[in-house]
Amino acid sequence: MSDLVEVIDTNNKGIDVLSIRKEFPVLHQEVNGKPLAYFDNAATTHKPARVIAALKAYYEQDNSNIHRGAHTLASRATEHYELTRTRIKEFINAPSAEEVIFTKGTTEGINLVANTFGKKFIREGDEIIISTMEHHSNIVPWQMLCENNNAILKVIPIFNNGELDFEAYKKLLSPKTKLVAVVHASNALGTVNPIKEMIDLAHEQGAKFLVDGAQSTAHLSVDVQELDCDFLAFSAHKLYGPTGVGVLYGKRELLEAMPPYQGGGEMISEVRFEKTTYNTIPYKFEAGTPNIADVIAFEQALSFINDCGKENIQNHESYLLGYATKKCATIKGFEPVGTANDKVSVMSFNVRNTHPFDVGMMLDASGIAVRTGHHCTQPLMDWYGIEGTVRASFAVYNTTEEIDRLYESLVRIAKRNN
Ligand code: PLP
Numbered sequence: 539m540s541d542l543v544e545v546i547d548t549n550n551k552g553i554d555v556l557s558i559r560k561e562f563p564v565l566h567q568e569v570n571g572k573p574l575a576y577f578d579n580a581a582t583t584h585k586p587a588r589v590i591a592a593l594k595a596y597y598e599q600d601n602s603n604i605h606r607g608a609h610t611l612a613s614r615a616t617e618h619y620e621l622t623r624t625r626i627k628e629f630i631n632a633p634s635a636e637e638v639i640f641t642k643g644t645t646e647g648i649n650l651v652a653n654t655f656g657k658k659f660i661r662e663g664d665e666i667i668i669s670t671m672e673h674h675s676n677i678v679p680w681q682m683l684c685e686n687n688n689a690i691l692k693v694i695p696i697f698n699n700g701e702l703d704f705e706a707y708k709k710l711l712s713p714k715t716k717l718v719a720v721v722h723a724s725n726a727l728g729t730v731n732p733i734k735e736m737i738d739l740a741h742e743q744g745a746k747f748l749v750d751g752a753q754s755t756a757h758l759s760v761d762v763q764e765l766d767c768d769f770l771a772f773s774a775h776k777l778y779g780p781t782g783v784g785v786l787y788g789k790r791e792l793l794e795a796m797p798p799y800q801g802g803g804e805m806i807s808e809v810r811f812e813k814t815t816y817n818t819i820p821y822k823f824e825a826g827t828p829n830i831a832d833v834i835a836f837e838q839a840l841s842f843i844n845d846c847g848k849e850n851i852q853n854h855e856s857y858l859l860g861y862a863t864k865k866c867a868t869i870k871g872f873e874p875v876g877t878a879n880d881k882v883s884v885m886s887f888n889v890r891n892t893h894p895f896d897v898g899m900m901l902d903a904s905g906i907a908v909r910t911g912h913h914c915t916q917p918l919m920d921w922y923g924i925e926g927t928v929r930a931s932f933a934v935y936n937t938t939e940e941i942d943r944l945y946e947s948l949v950r951i952a953k954r955n956n
Contacts, residue, residue, distance in 0.1 A: 631762060700728075725752065783833050
């Protein structure tokens with residue numbers, strides 16, 4: 539496998555992009571006869587070799603069901619699985635590993651809260667607040683809950699630049715608010731919301747706060763104790779880890795008060811036909827055999843992030859975002875969508891007179907991978923009155939040379955219709 543992209547990183551002294559790229563086998567390939575430039579990182583990031591190696595090692599050496607076995611392989615698998623939990627506790631600075639629940643991903647984490655906390659604590663007439671820029675996975679579970687429990691869903695408006703209307707949020711909050719569920723960093727716009735201030739205000743009204751950290755955990759330092767959030771949901775696959783694994787952090791007293799999500803093995807303490815008692819947290823929420831291999835491999839993704847340094851990743855990505863935004867703004871017909879002051883490395887845009895899907899196809903012909911469409915944020919697209927956008931989202935392994943290629947292709951595409 540050869541590195542097809544000549545990368546000279548002159549931008550960020552804290553990070554050696556060339557050696558980072560060497561860790562990602564998938565980057566070293568041609569797509570449609572051109573070196574791959576992968577800008578679909580908000581959908582999912584690629585996996586470093588150490589994550590792939592951990593998956594292989596598990597199946598080759600340790601494959602076993604966890605927690606229940608008395609044999610060596612089972613204890614090794616259990617030890618590795620629980621090590622990931624400890625590493626996640628450190629990664630988000632949770633007070634304890636018991637407050638870290640493994641899920642399939644952000645979507646499952648949010649559904650878990652809606653179906654347990656929501657089922658028990660949200661009553662008729664209670665209000666749940668979300669925002670205009672939520673991903674469908676932070677809209678639909680709350681709609682379903684409101685429908686079941688006769689609760690009311692309120693939506694925080696936004697400004698044209700993609701920032702939340704903070705004053706409107708303050709007005710929506712009241713003693714009727716039982717839960718606020720808001721995205722920390724928008725996948726469609728890149729906007730970073732003032733989540734700490736929002737949490738403090740929600741708490742003043744006695745409401746709980748769920749942070750959708752699907753994007754923010756990949757780009758920012760997220761400290762659940764500093765934020766004082768009640769829940770945080772995120773996915774491993776956006777953090778250089780495997781698909782099918784996610785995390786729900788919840789405050790101990792809430793998790794303990796919530797009913798279980800699913801019934802089955804592992805989540806019980808004792809089962810009798812007359813009555814079942816439940817396991818302690820986190821196991822109460824982890825019914826059945828989990829995704830052992832991928833959880834174990836996730837630990838290696840966290841080790842990759844720690845080796846890079848969260849701050850270095852942030853600096854590099856923010857340099858790339860600035861570079862791309864400034865450069866592409868000079869293209870006639872380039873229309874950015876989402877220009878908030880505080881953004882993660884997401885550049886959403888349209889090319890005037892050209893359908894986003896066509897832009898995506900033309901970029902793909904040049905080996906450039908972007909996402910097009912509504913990005914699972916249809917209400918947000920409706921708010922802007924557009925069908926969708928083209929989204930280039932940058933990760934630690936992206937380079938300015940790749941962005942130059944994106945720019946040159948966009949110049950050619952924009953020229954056709956402008
Ligand atoms: N929330 C946000 C902001 C996202 O970007 C995504 C995925 O794109 C999700 C939730 C859902 O994540 P998953 O599909 O991994 O459950």
